[in-house]
Amino acid sequence: MSASSYQRKRIEEKLPHELLKELYLNSRVSIKELERKLGISHHTLSKCLKECEEKYNLKYTLDVDTNLLGFSEPRIIAIKFQERVPDIALLKKVLGKDPFVQNAYLATGDFDLIIHIVGMDYVKYKHWEFAFRVGLSFYKPRVKTVTLNDMVEGFMPVKSTLITRAKVERINKVEKLILTKLLDNSRIRLGELAAATGVSKMRVIYAINKLVEKGIIKGFRMCVQNPDKRIFLFYAEVIIPNENHHKMSLLPFLYKVIGSKSEGQVTSDYSVVCDTTGYFDAVYFCNFKDGVCLNETGPEFLKKAWHNEYPYVEQCMLTELITGMWPFNTNSYVKWRCEMEAISKKPIKFVTYK
Numbered sequence: 001m002s003a004s005s006y007q008r009k010r011i012e013e014k015l016p017h018e019l020l021k022e023l024y025l026n027s028r029v030s031i032k033e034l035e036r037k038l039g040i041s042h043h044t045l046s047k048c049l050k051e052c053e054e055k056y057n058l059k060y061t062l063d064v065d066t067n068l069l070g071f072s073e074p075r076i077i078a079i080k081f082q083e084r085v086p087d088i089a090l091l092k093k094v095l096g097k098d099p100f101v102q103n104a105y106l107a108t109g110d111f112d113l114i115i116h117i118v119g120m121d122y123v124k125y126k127h128w129e130f131a132f133r134v135g136l137s138f139y140k141p142r143v144k145t146v147t148l149n150d151m152v153e154g155f156m157p158v159k160s161t162l163i164t165r166a167k168v169e170r171i172n173k174v175e176k177l178i179l180t181k182l183l184d185n186s187r188i189r190l191g192e193l194a195a196a197t198g199v200s201k202m203r204v205i206y207a208i209n210k211l212v213e214k215g216i217i218k219g220f221r222m223c224v225q226n227p228d229k230r231i232f233l234f235y236a237e238v239i240i241p242n243e244n245h246h247k248m249s250l251l252p253f254l255y256k257v258i259g260s261k262s263e264g265q266v267t268s269d270y271s272v273v274c275d276t277t278g279y280f281d282a283v284y285f286c287n288f289k290d291g292v293c294l295n296e297t298g299p300e301f302l303k304k305a306w307h308n309e310y311p312y313v314e315q316c317m318l319t320e321l322i323t324g325m326w327p328f329n330t331n332s333y334v335k336w337r338c339e340m341e342a343i344s345k346k347p348i349k350f351v352t353y354k
Contacts, residue, residue: 015040015048017264017330020056023222024329027060027186056266057225059325060186063155063218064179069168072119074102074148074156076276076283077129078236078314079113082140088320094135096323099165100128102158103324107234109316113141114234116156116324120166146236146278153333154272154285157223157325160184171216174199175207179216182208186220224328225321227267231288232326235299235315236280239306265289267328269297280314287328 018038022029034045052058066074088106095104095115103116119125133141148156160183168176177197181188193204211217272285284302288294295301299313 011040011044011048014264015044016052017266019045019048020052020058020222020224020266020330021332023058023060024331025219027220027222056227059157059223059225061157061221061223061325062179062183062186063221064158064183065215065218066118066158066162068170068214068216069163070120070170071162071166072121072125075117075119075125075278076146076148076236076274077113077115077117078111078144078146078234078279078316079115080110080142081112081136082142084139085112086136086139088322091322099161100125101323102162103156103327104322105232105234105318106320106322107316107318110314111234111316113322114316114318118158118162144236144279146276146280146283148274148276148283150275152273152275153270154327154329154331155219155221156272156274156327157221158183159324171211171214174203175211178204178207179211182217182220186222222329223325224267224330225326227287227326227328229265229267229287229289229293231286231290231294232318232328233286233288233294233298233315234284234318235286235313236276236283237299237302237306238279238312239281239309241281241309244308265330267330268333269293270333271328285318285327 015038019034022034022037031042031045031049034040035042038045040048085106091104091106091113095101100117100119101115102118105114106112107114117125117128119128129143129145133143160180163176163180163183171179174197178193181193181196190201190204194201197204197207199207208217267287269288270284270286272283274283275281276283286298288298299315303311303313
C-alpha cells in the first residue's frame with residue numbers, strides 16, 4: 001500500500017476515533033496542536049471535527065470537583081415504580097428544572113428511572129429526597145440510593161445551572177461566570193469568554209489556570225450524545241468483599257479485555273465506573289454495540305470476574321435522556337492502567353475466568 005493510500009485509509013477509518021479520544025482527554029486542545037500530535041493537515045482535521053460534531057452530537061463540558069465548590073457528595077438514585085411509570089413529559093418538566101438533578105435517564109428493567117444528584121448539603125438533600133418521593137407517591141417509587149465515592153473511569157457531567165443557582169463562596173465572580181460558560185461549552189474561544197465576563201483575555205487565562213490549580217476543574221471533557229453503539233446499560237453491583245479484595249485482580253482483566261475491545265470505537269464499552277457506598281458497591285454506565293458485546297463484557301462478565309465475592313447485580317436499559325447529557329465517551333482506561341502499574345512492578349499475570 002502506498003503512503004498516500006495508507007494516509008487516506010487512516011483518515012477514513014481511524015482519524016475520527018483518534019480525534020475523539022484527544023478531545024475527551026482535553027476538549028480545549030487546538031487544531032494546531034492536533035495537527036502536530038496526529039500528523040494531519042489543518043484542513044483535514046477541521047473537516048473531520050465538524051463531521052464528528054454533527055454525526056455524533058458532541059457536547060463539550062468539564063469534569064469538575066463539586067466537593068471543592070462546597071456541594072455535598074454526588075449521588076445516584078435508582079427508582080422502580082410499583083405502579084405505572086410517570087408520563088415522560090411530567091418527568092422532563094419536574095426534573096429538568098430541578099437544580100439538584102444533573103442527569104436523569106428513563107429506563108426499563110430492574111429500574112425505571114436513574115437520577116444523578118448533586119446538592120448543597122446533606123440536610124437539604126434529605127429534605128429534597130423526601131419531597132421528591134412524596135411528589136411521586138401516586139406511582140409508589142421504590143428508591144435505592146448510593147453516594148459516588150471514586151470515579152474509577154469516566155466522569156458524570158453537571159449542569160451550569162448548578163453553579164448559577166447556588167451561592168458558591170469558594171470562587172470569585174469572574175471564576176464563577178467562566179466556570180458556567182465552560183460547563184456549557186468547554187471549547188468556547190477566549191475572546192467569547194472575555195466578552196462574557198468583561199475582563200481581558202489574560203484575566204480569563206489566569207482564572208482558568210486558578211480553577212485548574214485549585215482542582216475544581218479536573219479536566220476539559222467531551223461526551224458523545226449520538227454514539228454508534230445503541231445498547232445503553234446501567235447496572236449496579238453488590239459484593240461481599242473478602243481479604244483479597246484490595247489486590248484488584250479484576251483491573252488487569254478489565255483493562256486487557258474491555259480496553260482492547262474499545263480501541264477504534266467511537267465510545268468505550270464502559271464510560272463510567274464508580275465505586276460507591278450505600279445500597280450498592282459500584283455502578284456502571286455502559287454502551288454496547290450489540291447483544292454479543294453485552295454478553296461478553298457486560299454484567300455477566302463481571303459477575304464471573306467477581307465470582308469469589310458473591311456478586312449480586314441489578315440492571316436496566318437506558319431508553320431516553322430526561323435531562324442533562326449522556327456520559328458516553330471514548331478513552332483508553334487510563335486510570336485502570338495506572339492502578340495496575342501501581343499494584344506491582346512485576347509483570348501482571350492475567351487470569352482467565354470461566
